[in-house]
Amino acid sequence: QQEEWAKLKDEPTFSKDGEQVELVANIGTPEDVEGVLSNGGEGVGLYRTEFLYMGKSELPSEEEQFEAYKSVLESMDGKPVVVRTLDVGGDKELSYLNMPKELNPFLGFRAIRFCLENEDVFRPQLRALLRASVYGNLKIMFPMIATLEEFRQSKAILMDEKDALKAEDINVSDDIEVGIMVEIPSTAVTAKQFAKEVDFFSIGTNDLIQYTMAADRMNEQVSYLYQPYHPAILNLVNNVIEAAHKEGKWAGMCGEMAGDPIAIPILLGLGLDEFSMSATSILPARTQIRNLSKKELASFKETILSMGTAEEVVAFIKEKTE
Ligand code: PEP
């Protein structure tokens, strides 16, 4: 099996019926890029930049960030790299930022909410990203977007920094796609409205499931509710993909679900364009997709989306893909 996987390392990803999808990787540091390339990743679908900020006593400088982003973009050599702006708060606390203690950190002051209130933290990251953009194929993604205003405000700050850099005669790419993570139900439900303004969506199922099912992803007592195949989740995912495609945009997924062998046939049938997973899942996923017919899976869409329980969905998809 290892041998079969290795043969597919430098191959694009096609389904049995000739439909192409993109298999990319989640990374946390520039050193992770090596594993992405050796495992046949077609790009980076989620660069979690939190690691630059963690385990230190102060904020990383713009320069330090620039070097990290540039290194990833250069090593990926023109392949797409989706960088997510800082997602602190929730379970990720930075001692030097003096973040308030909260009763419900996952429902609180995290990610884009924090960045929009702390532009002295947000702007240097955006500047570092914009400066690095000329070294590869950069896409910028904002986390935890709940409203259109948050996206518009974030993009306006990004454009403001871009203008400022240009005024300083610093080169910035003009082809940077700007997208959002869909990890809050409000955004999944109103994807149609977002799709007119964003360049792409990346569905963050780790959070989307916890917020949709109202089940803390760290709490074992409610872990039975953490159901990726629940029809509620699948209908939200479908809504996002349909909304993107209607506007000619692409939709990816960077939560754990994207690399799950049971979810993959369902997501392929729903029309997901990009699957971002841990590097070691890429070759198994490519092998799996080569044996799946996207058209056949798409024909099950209405049936699956109308099912009552996750259990029914799993039983059905297992039967159809055996
Ligand atoms: C997600 O929520 O699915 C996601 C990819 O983000 P994180 O796991 O970093 O919260």
Ligand code: MG
């Ligand atoms: Mg998340």
